Amino acid sequence: MSLRDHSDDRSKWASYAPLLLLLLIFLGALGFALAKSSALERDMRIAATQNMLWVVTQTQMELLVLTLAASSPVGDDAEIARRFDLTLARLNLMSQGPQARYLDDIGHLQSVQGMSDALLTLDPVALGHSPDLHAALSDLGQSLHPQINRIANDVMTTDWDKAATRLDDYRATQQVVIFSVAFALLAALAVSWLLLRNQRKLHLAQLARLRAASLLEQERSTSAMYRDFAAIVSHQMRTPLSLIDSAMHRLSRKGTDVTAQDVAERRVIVADAVGRLTRLVDTVLLLAKLDTDQLQARFAPISMRSAVTSLVGEAQARHPDRELRLSCAEGPLVALGDLHLVGHILDNLLSNAIKYSQAGTPIELRVFAQGQTIACAVTDQGAGIHNQDLPRLFDRYYRGNDGGAGHGTGLGLAVAHELTELLGGRLTVETWAGKGSVFTLWLPVAAQEQEVVHE
Amino acid sequence: MATTQIIAAALVLLAVARTATAEIPILTLTGAVNGAPVSLTRSALKDLPQHELATSTSVTDGTPVFEGFLMRDLLSEYQSSGETVVAVALNDYQINIPVSGFERFDVIGALYKDGQTLSPRDKGPIWIVYPRDDHGELQDIRYDTRWVWQLVALHVE
CATH class of the missing domain: 3.30.565.10 (Histidine kinase-like ATPase, C-terminal domain)
Structure with missing residues (x-):
């Protein structure tokens, strides 16, 4: 019995093995799709915050406003000082952290630092405001414009390149995700199918077992019924038969001394016994007809x-x-x-x-x-x-x-x-x-x- | 328009700042604050309880240590009664910031970065800094726009 159970266990596990494999593939595909889309999301977030083009444009604009302020015939010292600070702040922003790395990648970090240095040589805080300084600032601003324009150009084309690459990546990832999800779906379908099939097999086996058990039970009860039937009927027949037998014995023992009353007494007993036998046989016959559907009611x-x-x-x-x-x-x-x-x-x-x-x-x-x-x-x-x-x-x-x-x-x-x-x-x-x-x-x-x- | 007035006020302050060296107001408070407009010097801001905050930013590398006052301390010091603060920067950049954010997070008006005074030639005189490393929800581009640098005026509504 225990040997049989073990082999049953093993075959059960064997039937679940492909299921486990499919489940792993399913989870793997889903995990891969998730990782891919999460990486894409991270990349997009970084790209959104960097926004290098905005930084360059801001610098371009501040430099332009500084140049205009410095070129004005009525130089407003405070305004020029403010614009000087702002331009310098933007150039500083460009030469720090992620912005600096970006510019270094496209070969413009040096020129930005050069622009900063050049601007600082005309620092109004250090040198004091004067028409000459303002004129020099205006000249410097004009000379820096082509440079900052070129940087803006390069940043724009780089950004577009990056955007295009990112779009390609996005499309590829999308395909991977679609493929993974489709694959996962197929795996899920296969898993369900396997599960259903196993369940059906189990169900059928159970049905067969139940049927066999019920057939056996039916067989047992039928044979028990016939046993009962034979035992009971033969027992019930024996009583009236022995009554008839003993009545006949008494009459034969009396021999010629038999009176009419003796015969009458025995006749009643025998008639009763015969009546019981007749009814018993009637019942058994009716039963047989009922069982074989031969009984037709008129x-x-x-x-x-x-x-x-x-x-x-x-x-x-x-x-x-x-x-x-x-x-x-x-x-x-x-x-x-x-x-x-x-x-x-x-x-x-x-x-x-x-x-x-x-x-x-x-x-x-x-x-x-x-x-x-x-x-x-x-x-x-x-x-x-x-x-x-x-x-x-x-x-x-x-x-x-x-x-x-x-x-x-x-x-x-x-x-x-x-x-x-x-x-x-x-x-x-x-x-x-x-x-x-x-x-x-x-x-x-x-x-x-x-x-x-x-x- | 309130904002033009603020800018005008800021410009006047800056003009004054160039001439007077000792106590130059660097921040103007207007709107729903006690005694508006309030002009605040660096030392007035330093008189507020100072806090340190180490956090990464979207425009620098590493995790600089910022030092300054809590925005909510500044607003409560001047009994602000508004729900939104219009933050104005030196370059006229302006943005609406809900006051509730200052209550939920320890947002500081940084005066120092890594021990160095923030200069208007970088991101000074004041940089609004959020504790983005401590709260995942702050690592969002919608919060990055509230990191106002070169802050010069606050208008409470």
């Missing part, structure tokens, strides 16, 4: 009044010591059914009532109409039926846990119930512990114009 209207009268009469003849009461309601009590089968059902209910109640207590059969049904209620004053026996009362071979039940075959009520269903009726039971039970057969009312079959 539906016809039945006058229940006359049917129950003859049934009670026969039962009374079999059990002269018991009190059987019959009461029929007023009006036509005509049910639709099969007279023979209805007789069998009611005979069974009456026999049970007699069998399971004390001698000296009466048995009552009441017939009445209720709605579209005719009811035949058989009441005894026996011990009643245990609650735990009720759900299985109509099951075949179920004989209850009560001591007295040991007498039955466990077939009578089952056959009665099955016949009732065949007739489209209902068989109900009400019981009170220690007081008795009422078994009621409900049959549909026959239509008025149908011809009534009498017993």
Whole structure:
């Protein structure tokens, strides 16, 4: 058993191995796409903050304004000083940090530093304002313009180049992302498919197991049923047969001394035993027909009044010591059914009532109409039926846990119930512990114009 | 227009600054502040509690150490009652900054960088510096525009 389990485990893992691989590919592809787009985002953020073109343009503009201020015939010292500072600040900005590296890359860092130095040689704070200084500043500004223009040009073309490269990168990344996501999607689909397939396999295997188990169970219960059937039927036959046997023995022992009364006494016993045997064989035959679907009900209207009268009469003849009461309601009590089968059902209910109640207590059969049904209620004053026996009362071979039940075959009520269903009726039971039970057969009312079959 | 007035005021201050060397006002406060317009000298700004802040910037390398006053200290010193500050730079650059940012972050008006006085020839006299290394959300181009350098005037609205 344990060996088998191990190999099962291994095969289970083996079936999940491609799944794991696909999952890894899926995660890898997604991770790659994520890393690519994150790098792109970082690059764009840096590019956005750098904005070198803006820095150069600002410098260009400040230099221009300084040149204009210095060229003005009425030199405003404060304004010139302010513009001088601003121009210098912009040139400083260009020669620091990331800006300096950028300019170094395109070969302009030296010229920017040179511009700064040149400007500082005309520092109004150090030299003091004078028309000559202003004129020199104006000349310097004009001479620097071509240089700063060239830097602006180069920065612009470099920026455009970079933007184009970045766009290429972006497109490539986009393709990688699309490819990765598509790949991940395919992997996910494959994973789902594998999972579903495995699950289906498991499900089918489980179904097969269940089916095999249920077939086995069915087989067991069938053979058990036949075993029960043979045991019970043979047991039930033995009792009447031994009664007949002993009656015959007594008569033969008496030899010629046999009186008419002796014969009459034995005749009653034998007749009773034969009656029991006949009913048993009847039941078994009905059962066989029910099981092979050979039982065809011959539906016809039945006058229940006359049917129950003859049934009670026969039962009374079999059990002269018991009190059987019959009461029929007023009006036509005509049910639709099969007279023979209805007789069998009611005979069974009456026999049970007699069998399971004390001698000296009466048995009552009441017939009445209720709605579209005719009811035949058989009441005894026996011990009643245990609650735990009720759900299985109509099951075949179920004989209850009560001591007295040991007498039955466990077939009578089952056959009665099955016949009732065949007739489209209902068989109900009400019981009170220690007081008795009422078994009621409900049959549909026959239509008025149908011809009534009498017993 | 308020801004033109501010600029005019700043220009006047600068003109004055060139002649008087000792106590030159470097920042003008206007708008919803107590006793507006307020002209503040470097020493007045240094009288505010000073803070150090080491942070990277988008225009320099490394992590310079800045030193200056907290923007919220400056505003509360002059009982500012506005929600927005219009920051104006020497080159007329101006931008609206919500005051709430000064409450949430330790934003400083830096007077020194790496121990050196910030000069108008670089990013002085005052550079608004955000603690961008301490808060991920400040590493955003929308905050970079609030790092006003060469700050000369604040108008509270």
